[in-house]
Amino acid sequence: MANNENHGAVAPAPGTAPDQGRPGRHVPERKCILTGEHDTRASLIRLALAPDGTILPDLRAKAPGRGAWIGVDRAALETALAKGKLKGALSRAFKTGDITIPADLPALIEDGLRRAALDRLGLEMRSGAVLTGSDKISEAARRGRLHLLLHAADASEDGNRKLDQSLRVGQDAEGSDLRGVVIPADRTILSMALGRDNVVHIGVTVPASAVRVADALGRWCGFIGRSESASALRNSSAGSIGAQIEK
Incomplete structure (x- = not known):
């Protein structure tokens, strides 16, 4: 059985992904609502507010309306969800407390x-x-x-x-x-x-x-x-x- 440590390097891939930027091209950034840190859209995950107030992942960042961005891993997200920090950050981002966060949001x-x-x-x-x-x-x-x-x-x-x-x-x-x-x-x-x-x-x-x-x-x-x-x-x-x- 292989060691599952994810050491690694990869061969060069000339060019860059659209959201990663190219020399001379400005790449828009968004702010993580949990950490306050800025990063590219490709490095963050967008959360969208459904019409019924449910918070859902918008992984392609295509859903209409306002969105909130997070840049943390699953463990940090689960902690923020359990402590109520995520709900507070989302309420501020969407300017409403009338939201429902699925308990299985990290799994989704x-x-x-x-x-x-x-x-x-x-x-x-x-x-x-x-x-x-x-x-x-x-x-x-x-x-x-x-x-x-x-x-x-x-x-x-x-x-x-x-x-x-x-x-x-x-x-x-x-x-x-x-x-x-x-x-x-x-x-x-x-x-x-x-x-x-x-x-x-x-x-x-x-x-x-x-x-x-x-x-x-x-x-x-x-x-x-x-x-x-x-x-x-x-x-x-x-x-x-x-x-x-x-x-």
């Missing part, structure tokens, strides 16, 4: 982010941007054609290590700690998402697809507290050479 957000990430993988698979199978991934990695390398949560350490080495060869980064990212989905979940049998490793060969996948997975990993994976995925989305994780 996590489930939505998980579905969005897995759906994105499936879409990119159907577009031809995703490779599965260790041999195909290794060959593409050694040729420098991978822009994102992912490992299932239950992938073997040996399998991860071999593909990570192929990645370093292709990126001319031998001797570094450049490696793929272990994501919080096992091979059964990934196989269902991609419509393939026994998906243990995933390689993304198209830069724009790698950015979209990294964005979706990074939001999910960040919310569930997998900070190292989230950081590595954000670096990929921003077009970085890849995060080097200190041992």
Whole structure:
């Protein structure tokens, strides 16, 4: 069984996601109602007020009307919900105390982010941007054609290590700690998402697809507290050479 620590780095994905910004382009920011910190829309989660006063996650940030933004992980959100801090912050943001917060709001957000990430993988698979199978991934990695390398949560350490080495060869980064990212989905979940049998490793060969996948997975990993994976995925989305994780 693989170590589920989410060490990781990813191959470069030239270009950036629309919400992550490009040189010379202003990226709008929003403020987290719980921490007061500012960040990009892509890094925060929008909460919307339904007509009946229910607070619901608006993960695509498309719902009409006013919204409130949060930038905390699930554990912090659950604490804020239990202590009443979330209700107070939302009441101020929406200028009304007549709101209902579902007790399972953190679970609704996590489930939505998980579905969005897995759906994105499936879409990119159907577009031809995703490779599965260790041999195909290794060959593409050694040729420098991978822009994102992912490992299932239950992938073997040996399998991860071999593909990570192929990645370093292709990126001319031998001797570094450049490696793929272990994501919080096992091979059964990934196989269902991609419509393939026994998906243990995933390689993304198209830069724009790698950015979209990294964005979706990074939001999910960040919310569930997998900070190292989230950081590595954000670096990929921003077009970085890849995060080097200190041992």
